[in-house]
Amino acid sequence: MPNLLWLQGGACSGNTMSFLNAEEPSACDLVTDFGINILWHPSLGMELGDNLKRLLQSCVSGETPLDIFVFEGSVVNAPNGTGEWNRFAGHPMKDWVAALSKVATFVVALGDCATWGGIPATAPNPTDSQGLQFLKRAHGGFLGADFKAKSGLPVINIPGCPCHPDWVTQILVGVATGNAGAITLDEFQRPSTFFTSFTQTGCTRNMHFAYKVSATEFGQRKGCLFYDLGCRGPMTHSPCNRILWNRQSSKTRAGMPCLGCTEPEFPFFELEPGTVFKTQTVMGVPKDLPAGVNQAGYIKLTGAAKAAAPQWAEEDIFVP
Ligand code: SF4
Structure with a gap:
């Protein structure tokens, strides 16, 4: 049963709202029909406070295998590169993102903010935001141009403001059912099946x-x-x-x-x-x-x- 963890950085929750409107399959079907175990999600997760922190730490340590790490929203680096403006579960969110991306089998960026920086990264970019592996058109972003998840794939970028729920669920099903090999990515790491x-x-x-x-x-x-x-x-x-x-x-x-x-x-x-x-x-x-x-x-x-x-x-x- 693949474990999925979904976190949110500098974002409006638009991609979560879109995802919760998914129909074929629905968010529920991902669990019941495709066996995805949602460890935590900003709107669905039950753990709070220390329990949530322990869950994240257990993913980072490898005690809880992290198969799919989904990130929505920009990576906030302000002020002065500390990321303190976006704290989560006791740490700057950007530190969780760095640590979880290292141990995840797949990393999926949802929406423009997570893929390219989106609206938060628009000049003058007061939150010093980046996308996971791009800043606008420049390859690199927060994780760096050479980043590869444990599967060998770079961040899978599913852009849109918000992205369509089917683009998300179809990629998650592909990954969760062992069909990630069929996913080809374009130069901006978007699944070619949707973005050609x-x-x-x-x-x-x-x-x-x-x-x-x-x-x-x-x-x-x-x-x-x-x-x-x-x-x-x-x-x-x-x-x-x-x-x-x-x-x-x-x-x-x-x-x-x-x-x-x-x-x-x-x-x-x-x-x-x-x-x-x-x-x-x-x-x-x-x-x-x-x-x-x-x-x-x-x-x-x-x-x-x-x-x-x-x-x-x-x-x-x-x-x-
Ligand atoms: S035909 Fe093309 S340019 Fe015209 S409304 Fe449709 S998408 Fe826009």
């Missing part, structure tokens, strides 16, 4: 993207959100339109631009109103183009597409 395609893959607005028909307001049921509202779907790696949220929808399906939250640079434009939901352009051409598209190609393609746009592309296609 783009948010745009499966978006219901792809026809509008192709004809350069733009949505100009949130929630509009026609038009693509790229041309005016700053959608980052064409350059963000995520399966948000393949593995739907609540089995129902996604941001772009609901008329809300993708914010690029699975990429190391998130939050783009520091989420400044008036900037983040507005396509940044130079001479009418977006500064950030779809992945792999150059400026000359974009100008040719969109010029022809706009001229060819059919009337139906300007209408609400979901009205019966």
